[in-house]
Amino acid sequence: MAMTTTIGKSTVTTGKLGLGTNKVGGHNLFPNLHDEDGIAVVKAALDHGIDMLDTAYMYGLGQSEKLIGEATQGYDRSKIILATKAAQDPHNDLKPNNDPKFLTQAIDDALLRLKTDYLDIFYIHFPDDKTDKAEAVNAIANARKAGKVRAIGVSNFSLDQIKEANQDNQVDVVEDNYSLVHRDAEQNLFPYLNEHQISFVPYFPLASGLLTGKYGLDDADKFSRRFSADQFKTILAALREVDGIADAHQATLAQVFLAWYMMNPAIAVVIPGARLPEQATSNAKALDVNLRDAEYASIDELFKKFRTE
Ligand SMILES: NC(=O)c1ccc[n+]([C@@H]2O[C@H](COP(=O)([O-])OP(=O)(O)OC[C@H]3O[C@@H](n4cnc5c(N)ncnc54)[C@H](OP(=O)(O)O)[C@@H]3O)[C@@H](O)[C@H]2O)c1
Numbered sequence: 001m002a003m004t005t006t007i008g009k010s011t012v013t014t015g016k017l018g019l020g021t022n023k024v025g026g027h028n029l030f031p032n033l034h035d036e037d038g039i040a041v042v043k044a045a046l047d048h049g050i051d052m053l054d055t056a057y058m059y060g061l062g063q064s065e066k067l068i069g070e071a072t073q074g075y076d077r078s079k080i081i082l083a084t085k086a087a088q089d090p091h092n093d094l095k096p097n098n099d100p101k102f103l104t105q106a107i108d109d110a111l112l113r114l115k116t117d118y119l120d121i122f123y124i125h126f127p128d129d130k131t132d133k134a135e136a137v138n139a140i141a142n143a144r145k146a147g148k149v150r151a152i153g154v155s156n157f158s159l160d161q162i163k164e165a166n167q168d169n170q171v172d173v174v175e176d177n178y179s180l181v182h183r184d185a186e187q188n189l190f191p192y193l194n195e196h197q198i199s200f201v202p203y204f205p206l207a208s209g210l211l212t213g214k215y216g217l218d219d220a221d222k223f224s225r226r227f228s229a230d231q232f233k234t235i236l237a238a239l240r241e242v243d244g245i246a247d248a249h250q251a252t253l254a255q256v257f258l259a260w261y262m263m264n265p266a267i268a269v270v271i272p273g274a275r276l277p278e279q280a281t282s283n284a285k286a287l288d289v290n291l292r293d294a295e296y297a298s299i300d301e302l303f304k305k306f307r308t309e
Contacts (some may be wrong), residue, residue: 007199008172010151012120013265016262017287018052019045019280020203020273025063030275037276042071043139043275046080046285053115054175054201054271056085056125057106058094063114069115070168074266077116083201084110085155085175098124099129099138107143123153123175124165133157133165141170153201156166159188160231162198171198178202179211180303181227181235187307190266199268205261206254206272213239213253233307238302245299251289258286260299 001018001189007008020121020219023030026040041102042053053072063262072080086106089097107122122140127133133154140238143149155175165171179202193200206212218234239253246256254272261270262278291299 003145003262004197007121007151007268008203009169009197010172010229012081012111012151012172014052014120014148014269015050015282015287016145016267018054018081018083018201018269019050019257019270020055020271021055021064023273023275025060025065025067027060027063029059033275035063038064038067039071040277041274041280042068044071044126044280045274046075048281049287050280050284051079052081052083052120052269052271054083056123057110058085058088058125061090063283065110065113069113072246073115076154082116083116083121083123084119085123085153086110087125088127096126096128098128098133098136100131100135101177102194103136103139104143107140107148111148111300118147119149121151121153121173122149123155124157124171126156127154127158127161133161134167137168140144159192162189164193166196168197173199173201175201175203177204178267179205180208180299181207181211181306183303183307186266194252194266200266201269203262203266203271205234205270206257210235210237211257212254213243215308217225218297236307241302242299245291245295249289249291251285252282254283255286255289256291258283259289259291260296262286263291263296
């Protein structure tokens with residue numbers, strides 16, 4: 001399923017399957033990560049048909065960007081879509097900062113770490129509570145005029161903050177929490193995004209690994225912050241219902257769900273994370289899974305319960 005998409009009103013065209021890289025160098029967020037694995041993850045993704053890499057300053061306080069800068073040397077830059085984010089201010093306890101000067105500097109710093117002279121997408125990673133959002137976006141628009149950024153994104157913004165940021169119709173893409181088991185964005189965000197030609201990139205698409213099917217009832221505690229015991233049981237039961245579809249395609253559950261997101265017209269690019277290269281290689285095989293319309297609909301129905309929860 002070689003599908004491409006254009007990001008918002010920009011000229012960025014990318015495949016619909018990307019790589020999330022918070023476990024590439026994200027030592028401050030996850031224990032027991034190894035830089036060699038991170039580099040291998042990026043290469044495995046690029047070698048298996050993935051072209052978008054989603055990173056952020058926050059993943060290792062620059063380390064993820066540095067590893068990606070290293071891993072991508074030797075690849076054709078024009079075939080890679082680099083998306084990064086910033087906002088956490090290292091001079092103020094990593095509190096969000098959307099000040100135009102801070103964002104302008106953050107873009108220059110990211111370019112150096114990623115060893116590139118342009119970013120395909122730059123996102124404001126989190127909103128702060130003081131900066132006018134249109135002014136923050138203007139700082140990125142200026143970087144775009146200077147050729148340093150191709151598309152403008154915001155992440156973790158409420159709908160009101162997105163509207164404020166998009167006053168001059170300059171926002172191309174929104175990244176927010178969304179998966180089949182966390183579907184609030186369908187009601188909260190999708191109508192506005194669709195109306196304003198803003199692309200959507202979901203994070204946690206595999207619900208942090210839960211949708212790979214590798215967890216069982218004994219693992220409920222690991223997910224207790226996100227799901228009640230009942231919700232957790234419902235999810236595990238729904239996964240068993242999807243086993244048949246996965247078997248019919250000789251695919252894993254993760255590949256089936258990633259194919260579902262790629263088929264979903266509201267989703268521009270899906271960016272599953274990977275800790276190990278074999279996970280990235282396996283997830284890339286979702287590009288070969290072509291779900292039938294009835295299969296797409298039955299997965300939609302199975303997880304319908306999570307639309308409003
Ligand atoms: N904008 C934001 O604020 C924000 C927030 C969160 C994430 N993100 C971005 O979104 C991306 C995706 O989110 P995420 O990575 O946190 O969650 P995710 O994509 O839902 O889950 C990824 C995790 O699932 C496990 N996994 C992936 N493929 C697997 C496979 N084939 N078999 C078994 N396990 C597998 C791995 O963890 P283990 O091996 O450790 O189980 C992997 O790190 C991130 O990498 C990051 O780039 C953005």
